[in-house]
Amino acid sequence: MLLRILDRLEEIIIASLMGAATVITFIAVAHRFLVDVPLLYPILFQINLAWSQELCIYMFIWMAKFGAAYGVRTGIHVGVDVLINRLNDRWRKATILFGLAGGALFTAIVGTMGAKFVIELMHTDQVSPDLELPSWLVYACIPLGSYLMCFRFLQVMWAYFWTDELPHHDATHVEGIETSKNAPIALGEA
Numbered sequence: 001m002l003l004r005i006l007d008r009l010e011e012i013i014i015a016s017l018m019g020a021a022t023v024i025t026f027i028a029v030a031h032r033f034l035v036d037v038p039l040l041y042p043i044l045f046q047i048n049l050a051w052s053q054e055l056c057i058y059m060f061i062w063m064a065k066f067g068a069a070y071g072v073r074t075g076i077h078v079g080v081d082v083l084i085n086r087l088n089d090r091w092r093k094a095t096i097l098f099g100l101a102g103g104a105l106f107t108a109i110v111g112t113m114g115a116k117f118v119i120e121l122m123h124t125d126q127v128s129p130d131l132e133l134p135s136w137l138v139y140a141c142i143p144l145g146s147y148l149m150c151f152r153f154l155q156v157m158w159a160y161f162w163t164d165e166l167p168h169h170d171a172t173h174v175e176g177i178e179t180s181k182n183a184p185i186a187l188g189e190a
Helices: 002-034 051-074 082-086 089-122 135-139 141-163
Strands: none
Touching: 002 051, 051 141, 082 089, 089 135, 089 141, 135 141
């Protein structure tokens, strides 16, 4: 139950940040071009959107940190497994578990170093240039995203240890669309 809530929260955060950044970017670009229209100039010139670029950068950074954890959970990260697939089953499993443990260790270290950095920033008065957000708030995505990614590595490692199954993302599958056995698989088969 808690894992489903965490999964959904992760997806909502990623989608919300992506959608909001897209809308803000569109508004900023439209403003930039519409301010040159003589009729709209007196209205739009008053509006200052200089902060929008900084906010979008922060939103995309937060989205990327949480998106990386989502990628581990769903198996959409790119991996080179040509050599690993040639190993016998026992060595293959050990190698994959070692790789997952290495990913968990690395993200735990990054999360811990990030948490230390954020805690030190909390005791300063540093703010972002345009939005004047506290700097620690901007950098909080490092420990939060890294610890979530570490948890996802451990989650995948635990499931793989017991079931021998890794999350696999099928790029050809579109949710809500059924495929026919007679449908062409590749270009030129139609």
